[in-house]
Amino acid sequence: MLEFLTREFPATWRLPLRGWTNDAVNWLLLNYGDVFRGFTETLLQVLLRVERFLSALPWWLVVLLVALLVWHATARSWWTAATLAGLMVLVGSFGLWASMMTTLAIMLVATIFTIVLGIPAGIAMARSDRLKRLFRPLLDGMQTMPSFVYLVPVVMFFGLGNVAAIIATFVYAVPPIIRLTDLGLRLVDKEVMEAADAFGASERQALFLVRLPLAVPTIMAGINQTIMMALAMVVVASMIGARGLGQEVLRGLQRGDVGLGLEAGLAIVIVAVVMDRVTAGYSRRWDHTLEER
Amino acid sequence: MPHLEARRLTKVFGPDPDSVLPLLRDGVGKDEILERTGHTVGLQAVDMTVEPGETFVVMGLSGSGKSTLVRCVNRLIEPTTGTLRLDDTDVLALSSGALRELRRRRMGMVFQRFALLPHRSVLDNVSFGLQVQGVPRAERERRAGAWVERVGLQGYERALPRELSGGMQQRVGLARALCTDPEVLLMDEAFSALDPLIRREMQDELLRLQAELGKTIVFITHDLDEALRLGDRVAVLKDGLLVQVGTPAEIVMHPADDYVRAFVEHVDRSRVLKVRHVMCTAAAGSPLANGSALAEGVRLQANMPLHEALALVASASEAAIVVDTSGRTVGRLDARTALSALVRGHGEPSR
Ligand SMILES: Nc1ncnc2c1ncn2[C@@H]1O[C@H](COP(=O)(O)OP(=O)(O)O)[C@@H](O)[C@H]1O
Ligand SMILES: [Mg+2]
Numbered sequence: 102m103l104e105f106l107t108r109e110f111p112a113t114w115r116l117p118l119r120g121w122t123n124d125a126v127n128w129l130l131l132n133y134g135d136v137f138r139g140f141t142e143t144l145l146q147v148l149l150r151v152e153r154f155l156s157a158l159p160w161w162l163v164v165l166l167v168a169l170l171v172w173h174a175t176a177r178s179w180w181t182a183a184t185l186a187g188l189m190v191l192v193g194s195f196g197l198w199a200s201m202m203t204t205l206a207i208m209l210v211a212t213i214f215t216i217v218l219g220i221p222a223g224i225a226m227a228r229s230d231r232l233k234r235l236f237r238p239l240l241d242g243m244q245t246m247p248s249f250v251y252l253v254p255v256v257m258f259f260g261l262g263n264v265a266a267i268i269a270t271f272v273y274a275v276p277p278i279i280r281l282t283d284l285g286l287r288l289v290d291k292e293v294m295e296a297a298d299a300f301g302a303s304e305r306q307a308l309f310l311v312r313l314p315l316a317v318p319t320i321m322a323g324i325n326q327t328i329m330m331a332l333a334m335v336v337v338a339s340m341i342g343a344r345g346l347g348q349e350v351l352r353g354l355q356r357g358d359v360g361l362g363l364e365a366g367l368a369i370v371i372v373a374v375v376m377d378r379v380t381a382g383y384s385r386r387w388d389h390t391l392e393e394r
Numbered sequence: 395m396p397h398l399e400a401r402r403l404t405k406v407f408g409p410d411p412d413s414v415l416p417l418l419r420d421g422v423g424k425d426e427i428l429e430r431t432g433h434t435v436g437l438q439a440v441d442m443t444v445e446p447g448e449t450f451v452v453m454g455l456s457g458s459g460k461s462t463l464v465r466c467v468n469r470l471i472e473p474t475t476g477t478l479r480l481d482d483t484d485v486l487a488l489s490s491g492a493l494r495e496l497r498r499r500r501m502g503m504v505f506q507r508f509a510l511l512p513h514r515s516v517l518d519n520v521s522f523g524l525q526v527q528g529v530p531r532a533e534r535e536r537r538a539g540a541w542v543e544r545v546g547l548q549g550y551e552r553a554l555p556r557e558l559s560g561g562m563q564q565r566v567g568l569a570r571a572l573c574t575d576p577e578v579l580l581m582d583e584a585f586s587a588l589d590p591l592i593r594r595e596m597q598d599e600l601l602r603l604q605a606e607l608g609k610t611i612v613f614i615t616h617d618l619d620e621a622l623r624l625g626d627r628v629a630v631l632k633d634g635l636l637v638q639v640g641t642p643a644e645i646v647m648h649p650a651d652d653y654v655r656a657f658v659e660h661v662d663r664s665r666v667l668k669v670r671h672v673m674c675t676a677a678a679g680s681p682l683a684n685g686s687a688l689a690e691g692v693r694l695q696a697n698m699p700l701h702e703a704l705a706l707v708a709s710a711s712e713a714a715i716v717v718d719t720s721g722r723t724v725g726r727l728d729a730r731t732a733l734s735a736l737v738r739g740h741g742e743p744s745r
Contacts, residue, residue: 290509292505292506292507293509293510293512294511295470295505295509295510296503296505296509296510296511297472298470298497299468299497299501299502299503299580300497300498300502300503300522300523300526300528300570300574301494301495301496301497301498301499301523301527302494302527302528303494306526310511310522310525310526311511312512313513314511315512315513317513387513388514389512389554389556
């Protein structure tokens with residue numbers, strides 16, 4: 102009767118998740134390989150264009166544009182703009198300018214890709230409590246699952262290189278933008294929503310004229326988190342073939358070149374700080390619930 | 395024919411409202427229903443008629459169901475049972491599309507905490523209703539601009555709501571509601587969040603606009619003074635039940651029960667009551683009719699507030715003559731009658 106109450110876990114209780122997963126992956130590769138290849142090719146072309154554009158810009162123009170952007174985002178903080186511009190020049194002086202542009206290009210494409218898919222997912226989640234209950238454990242899983250677990254299938258589907266890196270970054274970095282879009286939409290003042298209804302706004306009008314504009318600061322905070330998480334993936338992404346600063350860190354590791362590792366690491370931190378100041382700045386500037394400064 | 399008519403309008407909050415209706419019919423109270431079933435009674439069989447152009451004030455303590463009632467009118471809250479008509483429209487039978495159309499064109503609403511769109515300028519807030527209707531930008535800005543001026547905010551068209559004071563924000567709220575030229579204006583404690591002085595100013599503003607516009611208004615308040623000032627008729631709500639409906643004078647002079655009495659107890663009657671409410675009417679054949687004896691007495695306007703009339707009759711030895719706006723004698727008032735009207739339990743108005 103109760104023979105399974107042994108010390109050892111019964112060997113016959115075996116859920117073949119491993120087999121199922123491998124079968125599913127193989128089946129997908131066999132039947133939809135072309136779809137994945139086509140997708141990879143498209144994303145690669147986009148990435149190449151962005152990268153070519155960024156590398157074609159003279160370095161001083163990039164520094165100037167970034168400084169202007171920071172200055173605008175932080176409500177005219179000269180000091181922040183000048184400091185960050187100086188830090189970018191510092192990266193150039195490490196001989197890492199080209200790598201930084203490559204990383205910036207991958208980041209830009211990965212972030213836009215993540216946002217374009219994440220915001221609609223967040224909107225859907227805010228509309229339906231059932232979907233929210235379904236999404237929550239999924240998002241938790243995406244954030245806590247060790248990234249090495251999905252690196253392998255990502256490489257199988259998208260090949261080694263920048264596209265695989267973008268997809269892996271997406272998996273890791275999409276949860277905050279989804280979560281905060283949902284939160285921002287749900288946080289919109291109840292009376293303001295009532296007003297939209299009372300004036301006969303359709304669901305679409307209420308979303309685009311009222312809820313999304315009011316959720317912008319929260320969504321920007323989500324974009325900020327997403328970018329920060331994407332930057333945390335730069336080195337891991339280089340393990341599956343992404344070029345740029347992550348590659349330099351790995352090279353430093355392999356050669357035991359601590360100095361190179363530090364320089365590349367600092368460069369990543371500097372990119373992160375720039376991105377953080379810009380997005381956090383806009384998040385605050387577009388928050389209409391804050392008092393006028 | 396009334397403009398707006400509610401019959402046995404009932405709202406029960408909770409998972410299974412219909413199950414509670416039999417209890418309500420048996421007269422079980424709100425508290426007992428909450429205890430026994432976990433359902434909250436919002437409104438109980440409210441009968442209400444609002445005439446065209448009338449300002450109908452609903453008054454009651456917090457939690458008495460005022461917001462629920464006004465939200466049932468435009469179905470922001472869906473009534474559990476009952477009927478609701480706006481002219482010939484059976485409001486509760488409307489499909490969601492038809493309801494949206496009704497809200498867009500026939501009803502406007504003003505909110506307690508203004509509920510303005512914080513990311514939009516004053517002009518874009520006022521024109522929101524027109525935008526929802528699909529009116530092209532140029533036209534809606536022209537029409538909204540006219541309303542911004544009409545509520546006294548010219549020069550602030552481009553300002554954001556947070557840059558305005560509370561009173562100015564509610565002017566925007568009022569302009570937004572009026573901009574679509576609705577038949578019915580719903581105002582849920584629209585002035586309750588304002589300082590007393592500003593509040594009075596806004597009441598005056600509403601009275602001024604209403605004199606020009608003649609909208610049908612359902613005005614919610616918990617403040618008796620406001621109710622008496624603005625209302626053509628006042629309804630008193632208690633635990634979702636309408637306990638009394640009447641003119642301000644009727645409410646003050648004849649409170650239907652202790653709940654209403656508690657409301658009106660401390661009101662300054664001399665300011666609420668008009669001469670016509672307390673005077674002795676000129677019945678045919680009464681001494682008044684052959685007015686010669688009183689010819690040189692004090693003359694009072696029927697609509698004069700009692701506190702002004704008191705100053706005049708107090709010093710006169712004889713009863714004053716009350717005349718209507720066309721100068722016709724309609725009654726008389728002596729100091730004793732006037733005074734007794736101010737004392738609780740006395741001063742039945744002579745009809
Ligand atoms: N959405 C709701 N769910 C449950 N109970 C509610 C809801 N809205 C209002 N109520 C209850 O209905 C009653 C009337 O509320 P309300 O109409 O807001 O009162 P008032 O506006 O007069 O203060 C209160 O007891 C309140 O708790
Ligand atoms: Mg209320």
